[in-house]
Amino acid sequence: MPTTGAAATPHATQEITTRTDTREILANAHRDTVRYGLDDYYIVDVDSHHVELDSWPDVIARIEDPVLRDTGQQMVRNWPGAERTALTTFASGMTHQDVGGRVLHQAALAEPVDETDVHRDVTLVRRAMDAMSIDIQVVFPQPMLEIGLHPNKQVAAQLLMAYNSWFTETILGADPRIKTMLGLPFDSPEATLRTIRMYADHPGVIGFLMTSQRSVGVYRNEYMPIYRELEERGMPLGFHAGPNQNDSMTSTMNRFLSAHAMSFVTCNMTHMTNWVINGIGERFPNLKVIWIESGLAWVPFMMQRLDHEYQLRQSDAPLLKKMPSDYMRDMYYTSQPLEVTDLGLLESTFRAVDAENTLLYSSDWPHWDFDVPGRIMSIPFLTEKAKRNILGENARGVFNL
Amino acid sequence: MSTIHPDAPTRHPVADSDQVTEGGRHIVDLDAFTIGLFRFKGTLYAYENVCAHQGGPVCQGRLVHRVVEMLDEAQRSTGAVFDEDELRIVCPWHGAEYSVATGMHPTQPDFSLRAFPVDEEGGTVYVTV
Numbered sequence: 001m002p003t004t005g006a007a008a009t010p011h012a013t014q015e016i017t018t019r020t021d022t023r024e025i026l027a028n029a030h031r032d033t034v035r036y037g038l039d040d041y042y043i044v045d046v047d048s049h050h051v052e053l054d055s056w057p058d059v060i061a062r063i064e065d066p067v068l069r070d071t072g073q074q075m076v077r078n079w080p081g082a083e084r085t086a087l088t089t090f091a092s093g094m095t096h097q098d099v100g101g102r103v104l105h106q107a108a109l110a111e112p113v114d115e116t117d118v119h120r121d122v123t124l125v126r127r128a129m130d131a132m133s134i135d136i137q138v139v140f141p142q143p144m145l146e147i148g149l150h151p152n153k154q155v156a157a158q159l160l161m162a163y164n165s166w167f168t169e170t171i172l173g174a175d176p177r178i179k180t181m182l183g184l185p186f187d188s189p190e191a192t193l194r195t196i197r198m199y200a201d202h203p204g205v206i207g208f209l210m211t212s213q214r215s216v217g218v219y220r221n222e223y224m225p226i227y228r229e230l231e232e233r234g235m236p237l238g239f240h241a242g243p244n245q246n247d248s249m250t251s252t253m254n255r256f257l258s259a260h261a262m263s264f265v266t267c268n269m270t271h272m273t274n275w276v277i278n279g280i281g282e283r284f285p286n287l288k289v290i291w292i293e294s295g296l297a298w299v300p301f302m303m304q305r306l307d308h309e310y311q312l313r314q315s316d317a318p319l320l321k322k323m324p325s326d327y328m329r330d331m332y333y334t335s336q337p338l339e340v341t342d343l344g345l346l347e348s349t350f351r352a353v354d355a356e357n358t359l360l361y362s363s364d365w366p367h368w369d370f371d372v373p374g375r376i377m378s379i380p381f382l383t384e385k386a387k388r389n390i391l392g393e394n395a396r397g398v399f400n401l
Numbered sequence: 402m403s404t405i406h407p408d409a410p411t412r413h414p415v416a417d418s419d420q421v422t423e424g425g426r427h428i429v430d431l432d433a434f435t436i437g438l439f440r441f442k443g444t445l446y447a448y449e450n451v452c453a454h455q456g457g458p459v460c461q462g463r464l465v466h467r468v469v470e471m472l473d474e475a476q477r478s479t480g481a482v483f484d485e486d487e488l489r490i491v492c493p494w495h496g497a498e499y500s501v502a503t504g505m506h507p508t509q510p511d512f513s514l515r516a517f518p519v520d521e522e523g524g525t526v527y528v529t530v
C-alpha cells in the first residue's frame with residue numbers, strides 16, 4: 001500500500017451551526033449541479049421561506065388600524081421577546097421543527113451578511129438560489145402562514161395586510177428572481193378582493209395564497225367573487241399547508257413527527273374535498289389551483305376515496321360532470337416533501353396525478369424537510385421531458401414566466 | 402494534479418492524532434474529497450461527507466448519543482434517555498442519523514455512509530482512498 005504526502009487540510013467549517021453561511025450549508029448541492037448538469041435546466045422553486053419575524057417591528061409599523069398599530073408598537077417596546085411576536089400567536093416554546101437542535105437551518109439563518117444595498121433576507125434568498133441552481137424562487141413567510149388560526153380575525157387580517165405591504169416594498173423587486181404568491185386575508189372577502197386588486201400588477205406577485213390552516217369552507221358564496229377575480233386575471237390560487245399541534249386530531253399526539261405528518265396534509269385534504277365536491281372546478285374552469293407543501297402521497301388516497309363515494313352519491317355533488325379525480329388532475333401540486341421511501345408507490349402516484357404536467361418542483365428551503373432539485377433528477381422512472389417540466393417548465397406555464 | 406486514483410488506493414496522512422479527540426470529529430479536505438474523521442471508544446472512523454439521503458454534509462452535523470425509549474416490564478413507556486454506548490452523527494440537512502461505529506442508518510440498510518479505511522501511526526492519522 002503506497003503512502004503519499006498528499007496534503008489534507010482541515011475543512012474550514014467543522015460543524016454547521018445557526019451562524020454558518022447558507023452557501024456552506026448548501027455546498028453539497030453543487031455536486032448535483034455538476035452530476036445532473038442543472039445549470040442547463042430552468043428551475044423554478046415554487047415554495048421557499050424567509051423569516052418575517054426577524055423584521056417584525058417594521059411589519060407592525062405598517063398596520064393600517066392606528067389603535068392596533070400603537071398596541072403592537074407598545075408591545076414591542078415593553079414586553080420581553082415581543083419584538084418578534086407582537087400581536088401574533090407564534091409560540092416559540094413549541095418550535096420543534098429543528099429536531100432538538102439537529103437541523104439548525106430551520107432554527108435560524110443567523111449568518112453574517114455584509115451586503116447593505118438590499119434587505120438581509122434578499123441576500124439569504126440569493127445565496128440559497130445560487131447554491132441550488134434555482135432560477136426563480138417563490139418566497140413565502142413562515143408564522144404568517146398560520147395566521148388563519150389567530151383567534152381574532154380582524155387582527156389577523158390587519159397583520160397579513162401589513163406584512164404584504166412590507167414584503168412587497170422591501171423584499172420583492174429587490175431581485176427579479178424573487179417572486180411570491182401573497183397571502184389573502186380570507187376571513188374578510190372584502191379585504192381579500194382589495195388585496196388582489198392592490199398587488200396583482202406588482203411584477204413580483206405571481207399569484208395569491210390561501211393559508212390552509214383555517215376553519216372556513218371554501219365553497220361559501222362570498223368567496224365566489226374572489227375566485228372570479230383570480231380567474232379573470234389568470235393568476236393562480238395556492239393553498240399553502242401549515243402545522244397545527246392543537247386541532248381535534250393532533251391534540252391527541254405526543255410527538256411533533258406525528259402532528260407534522262398529519263396536519264400538513266389534513267388541512268389541504270379538507271379544502272380539496274370541499275373544493276372538488278362543491279364543483280368549484282366547474283364554476284371556474286380556468287382558475288389555476290396549486291396545492292402546496294403537503295407532499296404527494298395524499299393525492300391518490302383522496303382520488304380513490306372521493307371517486308368511490310361519488311360513484312354512489314352523485315346527489316351530494318350535483319355540479320360534477322366528471323369524477324373527482326379528474327378535477328384533481330386539472331390542478332397543480334408542489335413536490336416537497338416528496339415521499340420517496342417506496343419507488344413503486346411513487347411511480348403510481350406520479351401516474352395518478354399526471355405529474356409530468358401537474359407537478360411543480362419546490363424546495364421549501366430553509367425548512368427541515370427541504371428538497372434539493374437533485375431530488376427530482378434522481379427519480380429513475382422519469383423521462384427527460386418530465387424532469388424538465390417538473391423542475392421548471394410546468395411552473396413557467398402556470399405563472400406565465 | 403489529482404492525488405487520488407480510484408484504481409490505486411493510497412494511504413494519505415490526513416491529520417495529527419490529537420486533532421481527532423475522543424467523542425469528537427475532525428473534517429479534512431483531501432483532493433476532491435471531504436472526509437469526516439471520528440473517534441469513539443478509542444476507535445477511529447472515516448466517512449465521506451455525503452449523506453445517503455440527498456447528499457447533505459453529514460459529517461458537519463451534530464454528534465449526539467442515540468435516543469432510546471424506556472419501557473417497564475408492563476410495556477409502559479417511562480420516557481426517553483440517551484444511550485451513551487452509541488454515538489450518532491446527524492446529517493444537518495434533514496436529520497438522518499448514522500451510527501458513528503457502523504456508518505449505518507438505524508433502520509434503513511440501504512442508507513449508509515461511504516467509509517474509508519483509517520489508521521494511525523506515530524501520532525498521525527492516515528486514510529486510504
Ligand code: FES
Pocket residue numbers: 452453454455456457458459492493494495496497
Ligand atoms: S441529506 Fe442528509 S438527511 Fe437528507
